[in-house]
Amino acid sequence: MATLTLAKALNEGLRKAMENDPKVLVMGEDVGQLGGVFRVTDGLSKDFGEDRVIDTPLAESGIIGTAVGLSIRGFRPVCEIQFDGFVFPAFDQIVTQVAKMHYRSSGNVKLPITIRIPYGGGIGAVEHHSESPEAYFAHTPGLKVVTCSNPADAYWMIQQAVACDDPIVFFEPKRRYWDKAEVDTDSSPADLWSARIARSGTDATLITYGPSVRTCLEASAAAAEEGRELEVVDLRALSPIDWETVFTSARKTGHAIVVAEAPVYVSLAAEVAARVTEQCFYSLESPVLRVGGYSTPYPASRIEEDYLPDLDRVLDAVDRAIGF
Amino acid sequence: MTEVLLPQPSEGPGFVQLLTPEGQRVEHPDYALDISDDEIKSLYRDLVMVRRIDTEATALQRQGQLGLWASLLGQEAAQVGAGRALTERDFAFPTYREHGVAYCKGVDPVTLLGLFRGASQGGWDPNENGFGLYTIVIGSQTLHATGYAMGIQRDGGDGAAMAFFGDGATSQGDVNEAFVWAGSFNAPIVFFCQNNQWAISEPVERQSHIPLYRRAEGFGFPGVRVDGNDVLAVLAVTRAALARAREGSGPSLVEAYTYRMAPHTTSDDPSRYRLAADLETWKLKDPVERVKAYLSRHGVADASFFADVSAAADELAAHVRAACIEMADPEPLSLFDHVYAGGSSLLDEERAGMAAYLASFEGESPAAAKLNVGAH
Numbered sequence: 001m002a003t004l005t006l007a008k009a010l011n012e013g014l015r016k017a018m019e020n021d022p023k024v025l026v027m028g029e030d031v032g033q034l035g036g037v038f039r040v041t042d043g044l045s046k047d048f049g050e051d052r053v054i055d056t057p058l059a060e061s062g063i064i065g066t067a068v069g070l071s072i073r074g075f076r077p078v079c080e081i082q083f084d085g086f087v088f089p090a091f092d093q094i095v096t097q098v099a100k101m102h103y104r105s106s107g108n109v110k111l112p113i114t115i116r117i118p119y120g121g122g123i124g125a126v127e128h129h130s131e132s133p134e135a136y137f138a139h140t141p142g143l144k145v146v147t148c149s150n151p152a153d154a155y156w157m158i159q160q161a162v163a164c165d166d167p168i169v170f171f172e173p174k175r176r177y178w179d180k181a182e183v184d185t186d187s188s189p190a191d192l193w194s195a196r197i198a199r200s201g202t203d204a205t206l207i208t209y210g211p212s213v214r215t216c217l218e219a220s221a222a223a224a225e226e227g228r229e230l231e232v233v234d235l236r237a238l239s240p241i242d243w244e245t246v247f248t249s250a251r252k253t254g255h256a257i258v259v260a261e262a263p264v265y266v267s268l269a270a271e272v273a274a275r276v277t278e279q280c281f282y283s284l285e286s287p288v289l290r291v292g293g294y295s296t297p298y299p300a301s302r303i304e305e306d307y308l309p310d311l312d313r314v315l316d317a318v319d320r321a322i323g324f
Numbered sequence: 325m326t327e328v329l330l331p332q333p334s335e336g337p338g339f340v341q342l343l344t345p346e347g348q349r350v351e352h353p354d355y356a357l358d359i360s361d362d363e364i365k366s367l368y369r370d371l372v373m374v375r376r377i378d379t380e381a382t383a384l385q386r387q388g389q390l391g392l393w394a395s396l397l398g399q400e401a402a403q404v405g406a407g408r409a410l411t412e413r414d415f416a417f418p419t420y421r422e423h424g425v426a427y428c429k430g431v432d433p434v435t436l437l438g439l440f441r442g443a444s445q446g447g448w449d450p451n452e453n454g455f456g457l458y459t460i461v462i463g464s465q466t467l468h469a470t471g472y473a474m475g476i477q478r479d480g481g482d483g484a485a486m487a488f489f490g491d492g493a494t495s496q497g498d499v500n501e502a503f504v505w506a507g508s509f510n511a512p513i514v515f516f517c518q519n520n521q522w523a524i525s526e527p528v529e530r531q532s533h534i535p536l537y538r539r540a541e542g543f544g545f546p547g548v549r550v551d552g553n554d555v556l557a558v559l560a561v562t563r564a565a566l567a568r569a570r571e572g573s574g575p576s577l578v579e580a581y582t583y584r585m586a587p588h589t590t591s592d593d594p595s596r597y598r599l600a601a602d603l604e605t606w607k608l609k610d611p612v613e614r615v616k617a618y619l620s621r622h623g624v625a626d627a628s629f630f631a632d633v634s635a636a637a638d639e640l641a642a643h644v645r646a647a648c649i650e651m652a653d654p655e656p657l658s659l660f661d662h663v664y665a666g667g668s669s670l671l672d673e674e675r676a677g678m679a680a681y682l683a684s685f686e687g688e689s690p691a692a693a694k695l696n697v698g699a700h
C-alpha cells in the first residue's frame with residue numbers, strides 16, 4: 001500500500017506499463033525533461049531514455065499521426081495531449097484515422113494508442129484549459145473512452161488502457177490530480193469496462209464520472225446528514241458503458257440523476273438519461289435528470305464555480321427528483 | 325483584388341531528366357543511372373500494365389461496376405519509378421491514386437477495386453506488401469509515414485518509409501507537420517510529391533508561390549524536382565533518396581513534375597477549369613510513349629515484344645474485370661466486423677438487435693423484406 005496522488009498514481013502506472021512492454025512509448029509536448037506540465041511523466045525520460053519518452057514538436061496532429069505510423073510498425077504509443085482544449089488540432093487524425101483503421105483494414109491493423117487528456121475545470125485556468133470534450137470521442141465508433149476518478153483507478157486503468165489493443169482516449173480529471181489515496185499496487189484491478197459503485201444508497205442514484213465523482217460523493221455525505229442515502233455510480237468507462245451496473249442501481253432507487261461537467265445538451269449525460277429511461281421505465285419514480293455545464297463556451301475562471309455542477313446543484317436535482 | 329498566381333516553370337536548375345520525351349537518354353551529373361536495356365523493357369512493361377489497369381477501371385466505372393475511380397493517367401512514370409525504387413523492407417503510404425505503386429509493391433489491382441466498388445473500405449493488410457491503406461483525407465498519411473520511419477529508427481530496421489501525396493496536399497497542416505517531425509527526428513523517409521498541376525480545379529499556383537521542391541529547404545532537408553513523366557529519372561532520384569534515408573542521413577522531398585491527364589476522378593469535369601490545349605501539350609511528354617520510342621529507336625525491342633506486353637496487359641485487364649464483377653456484396657451483419665480489436669458490449673448489443681430485426685423477415689419474399697413491407 002502506498003499513499004499516492006492521482007497524478008503520481010498515473011506516473012507509477014505508466015512506469016509499470018513501460019517496464020512490462022518495451023514497445024510502449026510515451027510521447028507529447030514537454031513529457032521528457034520537464035516530466036509533463038502536470039508531472040505525470042516525471043522521471044520516465046531519465047529511466048527509459050529519449051527514444052521511448054519523446055518530447056515532440058508542438059503539433060498535436062503530428063503527435064497522433066506519427067503515433068499511427070509507430071503503431072503500424074509495432075509500437076504501443078501513449079500520447080499526451082497537454083490540455084483538453086488542445087486536442088482539436090488532432091481531432092482529424094483521431095476521428096478519421098485512429099478510429100477507423102482497424103475497421104478499414106478488415107482487422108489487419110491494430111492501433112493500440114492511448115491518448116491521455118487532462119480535462120475538466122475547477123483549477124482557475126485561462127481559456128482552452130478547462131473543457132470536457134469526452135462526448136465527441138464517445139460519439140466516434142472505433143474509439144474507446146475511459147476516465148478515472150481516484151488514485152487507485154488511475155494506477156490500474158492507465159495500465160489496462162495501454163495494454164488494450166484498441167485506441168483509447170483516456171481522460172484525466174485534472175482538478176483531482178492532487179487528490180491523495182491509498183493505492184494497493186499488489187491487488188488485481190477491476191475490469192476496465194466495469195462501472196463502480198462508489199457509494200451505496202437506496203433513495204436516489206447519482207450517475208457520474210471523472211472529476212464529478214468526488215462532487216457527488218460530497219453531495220451524498222451532505223444528503224446523509226439529512227437522512228437521504230444516495231448511491232453513486234462511477235462509470236469509469238464512457239464508451240462502451242457498463243449499462244447493467246447503471247440499470248441495476250436506477251431500478252433499485254427509482255431516481256436517477258446524471259452529473260458531469262460537460263454541457264448537458266447532446267452529452268454523455270443525455271445518452272445515459274435516454275438509456276435509463278428506455279430500460280428502467282417501469283422502475284422509475286421520476287424522470288431522469290441531468291446536472292452539468294451550460295450551453296456556453298467554458299466561462300472565465302472567476303465565474304467557473306457558477307458553471308460547474310457543485311454539491312448544491314446536485315442536491316437541488318435530488319430534491320426535484322424525489323419531490324416529483 | 326488582383327489575383328497573383330505566379331506560374332511555376334516546369335524546368336529550371338536542378339530539374340532531373342534522364343530520358344527526353346523523344347526517347348533520348350541524357351545524363352545528369354548527380355543522378356547517374358546504371359541500367360540495362362532489359363531493365364528498361366521491364367519498366368516499360370510495368371508502365372503499360374499500370375495504364376491498362378487504369379483504363380479498365382475507368383471503363384468499369386462507366387459501366388456501373390465501380391462507384392468511382394481516380395485515374396492515374398499521365399502519372400505512370402512517377403508511380404512506377406518510385407514503386408520500383410522501393411524494396412521489400414520499405415513501406416509506402418499512399419493517397420487514393422497510387423495504383424501504380426500498389427502494382428509495383430505486389431498488390432493485386434482487384435484488391436484496390438473493392439474500395440471504389442463499395443464492397444470494402446480498403447480491407448487489405450498493409451504489412452503484407454508494405455503498402456498502406458488508401459488515404460482519402462489528403463495529407464494524413466504523411467504523418468503515418470513519418471511515425472513509421474521513427475519506428476524503424478527505434479527497432480533497428482534498415483528500411484525506409486515513402487509518403488505519397490499530391491500538390492494540393494502540400495497546403496495541408498499535416499504535411500507541413502510531417503516535414504517538421506521528419507526533420508527534427510532525422511527520420512528515414514522520402515516525401516514523394518506528385519505535382520500533377522491540379523488539385524481538382526485548383527492549379528498548383530494556388531497552393532504555392534515557389535516550386536514545391538523548394539519547400540524542403542525551410543524544413544532543413546534537401547528537395548529535388550524530377551521529370552515525373554520520365555521513369556528513369558524518377559527511379560534514379562527516388563533510389564538515391566531512399567538510400568540516403570536508409571543510411572541515416574534523413575528525409576528528403578522529391579517533387580515529381582507531371583500532369584493529371586484524366587479528370588480528378590470519374591465524377592469530375594475538367595473542361596470547366598482547364599484548357600484542352602494543355603492536355604495536348606502534355607501528351608507530347610507521355611510517360612509510356614517516350615520509353616517505347618527509346619526501345620524502338622535503339623533496336624532494343626521489336627514488334628513482338630510490344631505485342632507480348634500488350635497481350636499480357638489485356639490478360640491482366642480481363643482478370644481485373646472478371647474479379648470486379650464477381651466481387652460479392654458484404655453480408656449486412658458484417659458491418660459490425662472489425663470495429664474493435666477487442667470487441668465492444670455496445671456493438672454486441674447492436675449486432676444482436678439488427679440480427680433479430682433481419683430474422684423477423686424470414687419467410688417473406690426478399691423484395692418485401694427489403695421494402696420493410698409487413699414488418700409491423
